[in-house]
Amino acid sequence: xxxxxxxxxxxxxxxxxxxxxxxxxxxxxxxxxxxxxxxxxxxxxxxxxxxxxxxxxxxxxxxxxxxxxxxxxxxxxxxxxxxxxxxxxxxxxxxxxxxxxxxxxxxxxxxxxxxxxxxxxxxxxxxxxxxxxxxxxxxxxxxxxxxxxxxxxxxxxxxxxxxxxxxxxxxxxxxxxxxxxxxxxxxxxxxxxxxxxxxxxxxxxxxxxxxxxxxxxxxxxxxxxxxxxxxxxxxxxxxxxxxxxxxxxxxxxxxxxxxxxxxxxxxxxxxxxxxxxxxxxxxxxxxxxxxxxxxxxxxxxxxxxxxxxxxxxxxxxxxxxxxxxxxxxxxxxxxxxxxxxxxxxxxxxxxxxxxxxxxxxxxxxxxxxxxxxxxxxxxxxxxxxxxxxxxxxxxxxxxxxxxxxxxxxxxxxxxxxxxxxxxxxxxxxxxxxxxxxxxxxxxxxxxxxxxxxxx
Ligand code: HEM
Numbered sequence: 001x002x003x004x005x006x007x008x009x010x011x012x013x014x015x016x017x018x019x020x021x022x023x024x025x026x027x028x029x030x031x032x033x034x035x036x037x038x039x040x041x042x043x044x045x046x047x048x049x050x051x052x053x054x055x056x057x058x059x060x061x062x063x064x065x066x067x068x069x070x071x072x073x074x075x076x077x078x079x080x081x082x083x084x085x086x087x088x089x090x091x092x093x094x095x096x097x098x099x100x101x102x103x104x105x106x107x108x109x110x111x112x113x114x115x116x117x118x119x120x121x122x123x124x125x126x127x128x129x130x131x132x133x134x135x136x137x138x139x140x141x142x143x144x145x146x147x148x149x150x151x152x153x154x155x156x157x158x159x160x161x162x163x164x165x166x167x168x169x170x171x172x173x174x175x176x177x178x179x180x181x182x183x184x185x186x187x188x189x190x191x192x193x194x195x196x197x198x199x200x201x202x203x204x205x206x207x208x209x210x211x212x213x214x215x216x217x218x219x220x221x222x223x224x225x226x227x228x229x230x231x232x233x234x235x236x237x238x239x240x241x242x243x244x245x246x247x248x249x250x251x252x253x254x255x256x257x258x259x260x261x262x263x264x265x266x267x268x269x270x271x272x273x274x275x276x277x278x279x280x281x282x283x284x285x286x287x288x289x290x291x292x293x294x295x296x297x298x299x300x301x302x303x304x305x306x307x308x309x310x311x312x313x314x315x316x317x318x319x320x321x322x323x324x325x326x327x328x329x330x331x332x333x334x335x336x337x338x339x340x341x342x343x344x345x346x347x348x349x350x351x352x353x354x355x356x357x358x359x360x361x362x363x364x365x366x367x368x369x370x371x372x373x374x375x376x377x378x379x380x381x382x383x384x385x386x387x388x389x390x391x392x393x394x395x396x397x398x399x400x401x402x403x404x405x406x407x408x409x410x411x412x413x414x415x416x417x418x419x420x421x422x423x424x425x426x427x428x429x430x431x432x433x434x435x436x437x438x439x440x441x442x443x444x445x446x447x448x449x450x451x452x453x454x455x
Contacts, residue, residue: 021070021346026061027052036063043443045436046331047372049073049357053364059344064355065196065334070348073357074364078389080343081335081356082396089338089351090399096194096201100214101261107399118402121262123246124239125405129170131308132237134413136169138304141417145451152427154446155282159275159414160185166410167267171239172224180220185275187213188268192438195334221260221267239266269403270410272439273329277411280327281319282449283432283442284374285415286424291376295319299420307413316412318376323411324393325386326374328359329439333395358392418451425450 028035029048040048041064049071052060058074072081081088090107091098098108106117123129144162145151164181168174176184190210194201204210228240240263247254254262285292298315310317335354340347348354363371367390368378379385394401401407418424427448435443 016345018342018345018347021059021061021348021352024059024061024070024346025056027056027071028063034063036066038064041332042436045434045440046326046328046359047363049332049360050363053357053360057344059346062355066198067353069334069353069355071355071357072343073360075361075367075387075389077343077356078358078361078392078396081358082389082400084341085398087337087339087341089336092336093334096191099201100191100194100205101265102257104255104258105261105265106402118398120246121243121402124171124242124266125402126242127405129237129239129242130406130409133170133173134307134409135305136173137166137410137413138307138417140165140169140175141414142304142421145418145422148451151451152448153451155279155449156275156441156445156447157182157185158449159279159282160271162414163275163278163410164267164271166414167270170406171263171266172228173238174224177220180217183213183216184268185271187217188271189438191268192272217264217267218260221263222256224263225256225259266403270407274403274407274410276327276329276439276441277320277323277407278414279442279447281323281411281415282418282424283430283447284323284326285319285419286426287430287432288374291315291319291374292419295419299416302416302420304413304417304420307409307416310408310412313412313416314380315376316416318379319415320408320412321379321386321391322374322376325362325368325391326372327434327440328362328393330393330395331359331436331440332357358395361390361392421454422451423454425452 026034027037027049029037029040029051037048049062052062052071053073058072058077060071062069062071091110094105094107097105103109104117106114106121109117141162144158144165148158161181164184165176168176168181187210190204190207190213194204197204224240243262244254244259285295295315298313302313333356335356337348337350337352337354340350342348361367365371367387368385389396394404394407427450428444428446430447431443433443434440435445437445
């Protein structure tokens with residue numbers, strides 16, 4: 001009987017036929033056919049899909065956020081996703097931003113308007129702008145710790161509030177009015193919650209306490225713009241002034257609403273994510289007493305008001321990298337395909353839901369030895385780490401996190417200032433386990449700690 005088998009000759013290699021992505025194997029954490037991954041993700045957000053990758057490789061199907069999605073994982077997938085920009089539809093994926101702000105929100109723009117706005121906003125994140133404010137950011141940290149009653153606080157909320165106070169310094173050179181940091185921290189969490197709510201998000205948008213917080217924040221940001229318009233130039237360049245003055249000459253004026261929304265985005269973008277990098281950094285540093293002593297020794301000559309480079313502090317740098325690896329704030333990323341494409345022998349249709357597991361490679365044994373262990377020294381012993389397309393914390397490609405340069409300054413600055421000048425006692429014992437609550441957070445909430453000044 002004749003078969004379809006084709007024998008390749010030296011001159012021709014035969015590609016296996018491309019199969020529809022709907023034929024990909026299905027993975028559910030509890031092994032049930034068609035079972036959803038959401039509950040397991042909420043309890044173990046960074047590891048839940050690792051078993052799927054071990055079983056099925058880079059591509060498999062999952063049920064997540066109330067829909068079936070194609071999971072893409074690993075180094076090759078990261079490279080593919082981050083270098084093929086036009087296959088992703090940001091308009092659908094990030095609709096919760098547009099719906100709560102406007103279609104001038106950065107990740108809602110496409111083509112030239114996107115590139116123009118991105119270029120303009122990037123001007124605010126140059127080291128020369130950011131590093132000019134580390135002294136005032138240090139002041140904000142000390143002020144917030146020193147006014148805690150008995151030094152006792154819930155670590156998560158505290159880190160969120162301090163990050164916002166630091167942002168106020170570098171973004172607009174201000175100290176926020178009493179309570180505004182908390183309002184912003186909570187409002188951002190509420191805004192992000194909408195991403196996985198399906199149609200119920202429309203009810204959520206109308207929730208009065210949520211609307212009230214946004215009204216209060218926008219009114220305050222508007223008052224900063226008015227004040228600046230009246231008083232002229234700020235004392236030195238900050239993110240707001242750098243972004244506004246980078247406006248291209250042939251570009252129409254940025255509207256007041258757009259500026260308020262952009263400020264709001266920048267104020268809050270790091271409050272959820274950078275704050276958790278800091279919380280984890282403190283938790284691990286104070287739990288690993290040997291590393292704590294090594295860090296403190298490295299910080300002997302640390303001057304909180306003269307931090308202009310991480311280079312003299314390799315252990316501090318390695319701590320930040322290790323925390324970004326071990327507890328990436330955003331472990332998975334929802335995408336929608338803007339066009340059909342082939343990857344890994346499968347055809348993905350237009351309009352498909354893709355769950356990009358962009359940080360899964362952080363936990364692959366073939367890349368990192370003992371990947372689940374906190375061991376910052378790995379980044380000192382092997383300066384080649386992380387390999388290309390492995391580190392997904394800030395995503396990659398054209399939409400790579402705009403705030404990454406700042407997110408590489410605030411956590412080490414915060415960590416160094418606390419380690420050098422304070423002890424942190426755990427009143428709630430951390431299990432080092434995670435949960436997902438708009439970000440990869442410690443499982444314990446509240447996680448109560450007490451700061452005391454070192455003598
Ligand atoms: C550790 C802290 C942070 C993490 C883990 C983080 C993570 C991310 C991720 C995963 C994205 C999505 C990229 C994509 O669409 O592929 C993103 C985008 C973005 N982030 Fe961050 N981020 C952090 C801090 C910040 C900070 C401090 C700011 C600003 C002050 C910021 C501003 C932005 C903006 C504006 C975008 C949209 C970029 C665009 O669409 O062009 N982020 N971030």
